[in-house]
Amino acid sequence: MDRRGVIATTHHVLEGSARAMVRLGDRQEGEVLDILSDDPGCDLLMAKTSLQNTSPIPFGDSNKVAEGEEVLIIGHSPGWERILSAGHILGSRRAANLELLQISAPLLAGCSGAPVLNKKGEVLGVAAAFADLFRELNFAVPIQYLRTLKPARTNWKSLREKAVRFQASVADAAVTEILVTRDQKQGGESAASPLTIRSAYRPGTVYFKSGREVLCDAAWKEGPTVFLVLHGKGYAVGYKEEEIDMKKSFDP
Numbered sequence: 001m002d003r004r005g006v007i008a009t010t011h012h013v014l015e016g017s018a019r020a021m022v023r024l025g026d027r028q029e030g031e032v033l034d035i036l037s038d039d040p041g042c043d044l045l046m047a048k049t050s051l052q053n054t055s056p057i058p059f060g061d062s063n064k065v066a067e068g069e070e071v072l073i074i075g076h077s078p079g080w081e082r083i084l085s086a087g088h089i090l091g092s093r094r095a096a097n098l099e100l101l102q103i104s105a106p107l108l109a110g111c112s113g114a115p116v117l118n119k120k121g122e123v124l125g126v127a128a129a130f131a132d133l134f135r136e137l138n139f140a141v142p143i144q145y146l147r148t149l150k151p152a153r154t155n156w157k158s159l160r161e162k163a164v165r166f167q168a169s170v171a172d173a174a175v176t177e178i179l180v181t182r183d184q185k186q187g188g189e190s191a192a193s194p195l196t197i198r199s200a201y202r203p204g205t206v207y208f209k210s211g212r213e214v215l216c217d218a219a220w221k222e223g224p225t226v227f228l229v230l231h232g233k234g235y236a237v238g239y240k241e242e243e244i245d246m247k248k249s250f251d252p
Contacts, residue, residue: 001046003054003055003056004048005048005050005052006046006054007022007046007049008045008046008126009045009047009112009113010044010045010128011043011044011159012043014032014045014047014159015162015163016159017159018156020047022051025082028051030049030051032047032048032049033048033049034047035156036048037150037151038149038159039145040163042164043141044126044141044146045149058121059122059123060122060124060143062125062143062144065089066089067088067091068089069089069118070086071088071089071116072084072117073086073103073107073114073116073117074117075127076110076114087104087106088103088104088105090102090104092142100128100139100142101124101125101139101140101142102137102138103125107138114126115127124140124142125140126140126141126143126146128140128141193220195220195226197216197219197250198248198251204216205249206219207245209244214231215231216228216229218236219249224242225240225241226238226241226244
């Protein structure tokens with residue numbers, strides 16, 4: 001963010017933490033000292049670190065992004081560092097009171113909080129949500145939200161509040177709706193039926209009738225829709241029940 005060691009990331013990356021370390025590309029390490037600004041409602045925060053003389057990345061204007069614009073994401077995933085993911089802006093999608101950028105660049109587990117850059121090297125958004133490897137359901141919170149963050153409670157207790165969660169309803173390979181919730185149940189406790197994935201270990205495998213298999217951390221059913229939280233993602237994707245081999249995937 002600046003030359004004094006202030007960083008930005010998604011709230012859910014540090015959610016529930018009491019301590020965090022930051023490592024730069026040159027292997028220099030620093031500690032997160034304080035939470036300066038935080039908004040779990042848009043899943044963004046800014047924090048002061050012990051790092052000094054840092055090199056900030058310039059901001060672009062996320063209000064002026066164009067569909068088809070090329071973007072690049074520089075992120076990390078367990079076991080991998082400095083992963084480059086290229087793609088395009090597919091447009092913007094309204095989710096509750098948030099405006100999200102939908103991008104084709106894949107977001108691997110661990111890439112949340114990574115900058116989404118344009119060809120000029122300007123930040124257009126912060127990678128926030130991975131939904132499905134097989135569909136272009138990758139989202140970023142526009143950088144404009146980061147510009148308007150208000151001062152937080154300036155202590156780690158602010159991280160006890162859960163960030164928003166995204167649920168994408170999918171029908172016939174198209175996104176029909178993106179829901180923003182504070183937990184994995186939508187429409188009340190009675191509206192969702194938890195499903196136990198048929199596996200001796202977690203994550204469990206969910207089998208599709210098409211032959212596709214996915215690892216999931218959680219699943220529940222709402223009406224004819226089955227919501228799956230893909231392993232390590234924290235975001236749910238909804239599928240038609242008829243697409244899934246329910247007997248093979250879930251315990252009765």
